[in-house]
Amino acid sequence: MAEEEIQDMAETATVAETVTAAMLIIGNEILSGRTKDANLNHLACELTALGIRLMEVRVIPDIEAVIVDAVNDARRRYDYVFTTGGIGPTHDDITAECVAKAFGVPLIVNPVALKLLEEQVKKRGNVLNEARMRMAKTPEGASLIDNSHSVVPGFLMENVYVMAGVPRIMQAMFEGVKPSLRRGRRMLSRTVACNLPEGTIAEGLGAVQARFPDLEIGSYPSYQSKAGFNVAMVIRGVDEAQIAAAFAEISDLVISHGDTPVEPS
Amino acid sequence: MAEEEIQDMAETATVAETVTAAMLIIGNEILSGRTKDANLNHLACELTALGIRLMEVRVIPDIEAVIVDAVNDARRRYDYVFTTGGIGPTHDDITAECVAKAFGVPLIVNPVALKLLEEQVKKRGNVLNEARMRMAKTPEGASLIDNSHSVVPGFLMENVYVMAGVPRIMQAMFEGVKPSLRRGRRMLSRTVACNLPEGTIAEGLGAVQARFPDLEIGSYPSYQSKAGFNVAMVIRGVDEAQIAAAFAEISDLVISHGDTPVEPS
Numbered sequence: 001m002a003e004e005e006i007q008d009m010a011e012t013a014t015v016a017e018t019v020t021a022a023m024l025i026i027g028n029e030i031l032s033g034r035t036k037d038a039n040l041n042h043l044a045c046e047l048t049a050l051g052i053r054l055m056e057v058r059v060i061p062d063i064e065a066v067i068v069d070a071v072n073d074a075r076r077r078y079d080y081v082f083t084t085g086g087i088g089p090t091h092d093d094i095t096a097e098c099v100a101k102a103f104g105v106p107l108i109v110n111p112v113a114l115k116l117l118e119e120q121v122k123k124r125g126n127v128l129n130e131a132r133m134r135m136a137k138t139p140e141g142a143s144l145i146d147n148s149h150s151v152v153p154g155f156l157m158e159n160v161y162v163m164a165g166v167p168r169i170m171q172a173m174f175e176g177v178k179p180s181l182r183r184g185r186r187m188l189s190r191t192v193a194c195n196l197p198e199g200t201i202a203e204g205l206g207a208v209q210a211r212f213p214d215l216e217i218g219s220y221p222s223y224q225s226k227a228g229f230n231v232a233m234v235i236r237g238v239d240e241a242q243i244a245a246a247f248a249e250i251s252d253l254v255i256s257h258g259d260t261p262v263e264p265s
Numbered sequence: 266m267a268e269e270e271i272q273d274m275a276e277t278a279t280v281a282e283t284v285t286a287a288m289l290i291i292g293n294e295i296l297s298g299r300t301k302d303a304n305l306n307h308l309a310c311e312l313t314a315l316g317i318r319l320m321e322v323r324v325i326p327d328i329e330a331v332i333v334d335a336v337n338d339a340r341r342r343y344d345y346v347f348t349t350g351g352i353g354p355t356h357d358d359i360t361a362e363c364v365a366k367a368f369g370v371p372l373i374v375n376p377v378a379l380k381l382l383e384e385q386v387k388k389r390g391n392v393l394n395e396a397r398m399r400m401a402k403t404p405e406g407a408s409l410i411d412n413s414h415s416v417v418p419g420f421l422m423e424n425v426y427v428m429a430g431v432p433r434i435m436q437a438m439f440e441g442v443k444p445s446l447r448r449g450r451r452m453l454s455r456t457v458a459c460n461l462p463e464g465t466i467a468e469g470l471g472a473v474q475a476r477f478p479d480l481e482i483g484s485y486p487s488y489q490s491k492a493g494f495n496v497a498m499v500i501r502g503v504d505e506a507q508i509a510a511a512f513a514e515i516s517d518l519v520i521s522h523g524d525t526p527v528e529p530s
Contacts, residue, residue, distance in 0.1 A: 027483075028481060028501075030309070030322075031320070031322065032309060032319070032452070032454075033310035033311075033319075034454075034485075034499060035485065037306070040302065041301045045298035046298075054296045054297070055296070055326065056296075056323065056324065056326075057290075057295075057296070058323050058324075059322035060321055061321075066321075088484070088486070089463050089464040089467040090471065091471035091482070091484075092482065092484060126462060126464060129464065129465075131467030131471070132464040132467070134467075189299075198354050199394065200391065200394075202355045202356070202399075203396045205355055206355065209356050210356075217357065218294055218357050219353070219355035219356075219357060219358075220294060220300065234299060
């Protein structure tokens with residue numbers, strides 16, 4: 001085999017396939033405290049399971065310039081951007097307009113969305129007024145995201161997925177787009193829990209982290225009464241053998257301080 | 266009275282005392298989905314009650330450059346910045362270092378924090394090791410935020426409030442700083458709920474919004490079975506009379522479409 005080919009193979013094998021994402025939660029109601037967001041944790045868990053790294057989440061108000069800037073910033077920096085909220089028929093639903101502006105394209109009547117809307121309006125005996133027509137509009141070039149729950153048009157514009165804010169609709173939309181997402185190497189994780197104070201184990205834990213720079217080791221204190229332990233040390237990474245080695249070292253560390261390590265189920 | 270004085274008085278009377286804030290939620294565990302954030306909604310509600318407008322929330326990972334940039338960006342743009350997470354004795358607790366770097370000052374041993382730490386370590390029979398000593402460090406010039414729950418040092422550096430990620434500790438810290446915060450004009454809010462579809466009422470609602478540009482009118486669909494209504498239209502603003510006028514107009518709008526407006530308690 002030519003040296004070049006070997007070099008190529010080695011590179012292919014070692015390049016970590018990191019796929020990144022950002023989430024934009026759009027809506028005054030989250031910032032005022034009126035509404036508790038329920039989409040962040042759902043999306044975070046789903047992306048983690050797909051090997052996609054959620055790098056940043058921003059909660060922003062219904063202000064055009066802010067949304068446009070946030071979309072443009074995020075779509076250039078990450079592989080995927082997921083937005084929730086601000087798609088619907090009322091005046092405060094401005095996400096579609098803002099995404100169109102961010103991409104510098106007009107907001108147009110999407111023929112597929114219009115057909116779905118016409119059917120639904122007819123079925124429910126409603127009128128296809130101007131406000132409802134807003135729900136048939138997407139940026140030029142966008143493709144629709146399936147929505148089995150309502151006629152609110154989720155859409156995909158290049159790498160930006162625009163989804164509803166209502167959790168069950170957002171979740172249904174995400175289920176629809178999931179199969180088409182590029183997956184990265186899946187982050188695996190194991191946890192060592194114990195009853196030592198964090199400050200007792202911190203130095204040794206830092207040393208383990210230093211020996212395994214490719215892993216992410218986090219230490220999270222818990223309510224002992226609730227979780228049954230005092231601190232959870234979470235090891236995350238893509239290499240199962242490395243994680244197992246770090247797991248063993250942290251377990252030994254716990255034992256060396258006179259406690260018994262536990263792996264929570 | 267001189268014309269100038271009248272002008273000054275008019276300006277004082279009409280300038281809205283808007284106090285703004287941003288929140289930075291620091292921690293890989295939120296982005297990976299391992300931990301559900303519980304601080305955003307708490308802080309949002311508290312700030313709203315104080316008349317402080319939460320303009321932006323960012324969830325960011327335990328990466329120094331990202332934290333430093335986010336702190337610097339936010340502290341320049343908003344009156345207050347509140348951070349949660351990343352203060353503790355372990356290697357992944359880097360918020361204090363990052364805030365010091367953001368302000369261009371060294372991280373020093375804070376004498377008050379050290380005294381508290383020494384007392385706690387003695388009381389619990391622990392050792393004051395290097396890891397625990399991290400919890401006595403704050404950026405030079407910072408003042409401590411009281412923490413009745415543990416020895417983790419919350420601190421205030423100019424307009425940046427650095428708080429714990431554990432909700433009950435974060436909440437206790439916020440209670441401590443609350444009295445010192447400058448309050449803005451309190452946002453008042455009233456809600457009109459009804460069972461009409463959003464699309465039926467959207468146009469009229471947009472017209473009400475256009476007539477009251479100083480108010481923020483949001484429309485939020487609900488699960489009818491849960492909330493007892495189909496859509497909640499929330500009117501927010503600082504002027505009670507304006508809110509009452511918009512409330513009456515939206516109520517009339519609901520009636521004109523054959524439904525009965527309700528004000529949820």
